[in-house]
Amino acid sequence: MKTATTASIHRHLVQLDECIWELPVGAHPGMRVPARIYADDAIVASLRDDLALEQLANVATLPGIVGFALAMPDIHQGYGFPVGAVCATELPDGVISPGGVGYDINCGVRLLTLDVRREELGQRLAPLMTELSRSIPSGTGRGGRLVLKDPLFQRVLREGSSVVVTELGLGTDADVLHTESGGCLQGGDPSHVSSRALERGHDQLGTLGAGNHFIELQRVAQILDPVAAAAFGLSEGQVTALIHTGSRGFGHQVCTDHVRRMLLYLPHAPFTLPDRQLACAPATTAEGREYFAAMACAANFAWANRQVIAHRVRQAVESILGGDHARRVHQVYDVAHNVAKEEEHLGRPVLVQRKGATRAFGPSRSGEFPGDFAAVGQPVFIPGSMGTASWVLAGADGSEERSFGTTCHGAGRALSRTQARRRVTGGELRRQLEADGIEVRCGSAKGLAEEAPFAYKDVDRVVDVVDRVGIARKVARLVPIGVVKG
């Protein structure tokens, strides 16, 4: 999808360091700040044929943006913002962009540990995977989901995952504590959520969704930072469970509604935008405030969703391994990678908008995450693709200066879905994964092929960049032993 603009932008790209590249102001019309990309040579070269850098340059035009428009090494073309991007707009009047956060508000990942090692799991892996796929629907099935009515549904939207724990008994207080923002983005107001969004979301808690959402059982293959690993409760050979999902149709509708509202605002705005998908308004306008209130509801919905799913994981463990093991399923942490948050960075209040990017606070910000991690930094989880490794990282203090406390969120796609399907069928991929000892549960052969490992960048390479740049530190490498794909 290379265009003349894409080629022109690439000509302006300057390499500042081994893994730091920059598009200066002037590389693209309207840029207010430079764009900075954390990536190695190979990742930058892979961007020549897509619109990611042009999209990043467009982000740099947003009113109120400070510092840089930033991209992580998992950058790829998205809509509006590229995936793997983060920016900060200065409060109070900097803009907030629904398309910048994305339709899957608070898509994120949660990591649980089990008290068994892979070899102890033995032949019980297959029935455990079957039980997980049975009890956690992708969205097409009707089992396993939680149907909420008011006032409980409204409380979830305002208060997040703690409601699922305190009112429904689905999890523990420790789960809530070990969730970014305590599982609640303050300011959620359901009065700014449409009836359509409420209708979509009321029976979707406890569902994965399709596409690249999954639950993966893993084995801790390598510990690189024993101190951080101990703080996170990780040990070599241990079985872990990684949940990747977001706010489902509820969040999708919230974003759809508010993008359209922002479009109505734009003709009256004192600025123009290079891309309608960036439709935005200053945070202090009614449009900006009401979007934030609705987005917070969606973020809280997503945390509640992952809380329900985590409980289903515990239930599956109880069913297959017994109650003692289920009681010792421990939540490491839960991180969001599509969200806008009011934070303070470099001495000023800003609205940080992360689109396929993860908060990665280091020890200097230990007051903002659980005390167990105070000395080592906030946990960050970087899922690879099916069949490849995932990583546990620790946020580093270098992220404060370099990336508004942010790191990457995944491997980042390298191939389109159609390209992936041309290279492998779902059946072939399933056989390959199973030959590697990975149990697969997936209802869609086409969907499986689209998520093939080769469709993604090399996650080891992506993580290597953020470690070298100093924004997050490698802690442990996890390899898959089973995947339930949405």
Next chain:
Amino acid sequence: MDYRFVEHVGEVEVELDASTEAGVFEAAHDALVELIATEAGTEDVTHDIQLEGSDRALLLVDWLNELVFLAEVAHFVPRQVRNMELSDRGLRATVAGHRGDPLHLVKAVTLSRLAFERLDDVWHARVVLDV
């Protein structure tokens, strides 16, 4: 009336061509059916859809979003567009299908690279779906 999926590394991009504007909307419906339809189902159903708007590109977004909404909340698997009427004020159509388990693949219809225009004698549109 034709649709094709175009290479897009992150999402699903669809290009639509038709001899009439209404044909573009029907082609969009057909593209969505290819993405979300499943065979399993119960009774045949129809849904009447009425949307307002004079901007054809945004109306296209609304059209597809409506079908995504019906798929999720009404478990509707669309199959055929009937009685499509386009005017300056918007769109009315009846969509026939069955009640079933459509794939929850399409999260939303984005505004990215959105286009709806006449090129020579052909109506051409482009839309990117978040999946």
